[in-house]
Amino acid sequence: MQITVRVNGDEYTRDVEPRLLLVHFLRDELGLTGTHWGCDTSNCGVCTVQVDGTPVKSCTTLAVMVDGREVTTVEGLEQDGQLDxxxxxxxxxxxxxxxxxxxxxxxxxxxxxxxxxxxxxxxxxxxxxxxxxxxxxxxxxxxxxxxxxxxxxxxxxxxx
Missing domain, CATH: 1.10.150.120 ([2Fe-2S]-binding domain)
Known part of the structure; x- marks a missing residue:
């Protein structure tokens, strides 16, 4: 499936498998390795990102579920060289x-x-x-x- 998603203000369009998890999309497809991958069951929270401003566990969210949405990762917190x-x-x-x-x-x-x-x-x-x-x-x-x-x-x- 083709998805288009805005991540940290930049728009990306990629062909992904429907079963691809958001954590793997961010880390493997976009190279945003600040999002960690821990338990794979949404228990630990290390994979938390924001989707349209709401925290979600990216290890149990499919990449296709964020098609057309805004994702913010830890890399998106710093702005213009200034830490949040x-x-x-x-x-x-x-x-x-x-x-x-x-x-x-x-x-x-x-x-x-x-x-x-x-x-x-x-x-x-x-x-x-x-x-x-x-x-x-x-x-x-x-x-x-x-x-x-x-x-x-x-x-x-x-x-x-």
Whole structure:
């Protein structure tokens, strides 16, 4: 099947097998290896990307399902050489250790902050509950999200 999809602002048209998973399309067809591939059952969340702004697990989403839609991967967070506040928060607050879960956490966090720019700790924990981390214990991840929320709020105040 032929699909056309916009990924990180660029449009791609490819012939794909109907059974091709989005994670493999992104990694193998487009070379966007920031999206990790973990459990293949949507349990771990490392493959999370955004489709039309909504986090989805790309290991259980078929590439044909995103035909005509907008996909954002972790590579799409950085803009004009500047890290997104979510990325910077994970660096500044040590929200990562091995880094395997980080792309999925970043994509989930970005969607959370767009929907809820000032989440409570409980709301952050609920939002990231579909993304497993075996290294950090989540404390620094929550701090990273709070840092990003504060930076985003400050940026909005400066623009206003």
């Amino acid at each position: 506040p979510v990325q910077q928060g994970f660096i500044n607050c040590h929200g990562l250790q091995c880094g395997f879960c980080t792309p999925g956490m970043l994509m989930t966090t970005k969607a959370l902050l767009k929907q809820n720019p000032d989440p409570t700790e409980a709301e952050i924990r609920e939002a990231i509950s579909g993304n497993l981390c075996r290294c950090t214990g989540y404390e620094n991840i929550v701090r990273s999200v709070r840092w990003a929320a504060e930076q985003t709020a400050e940026q909005q105040e400066v623009k206003a």
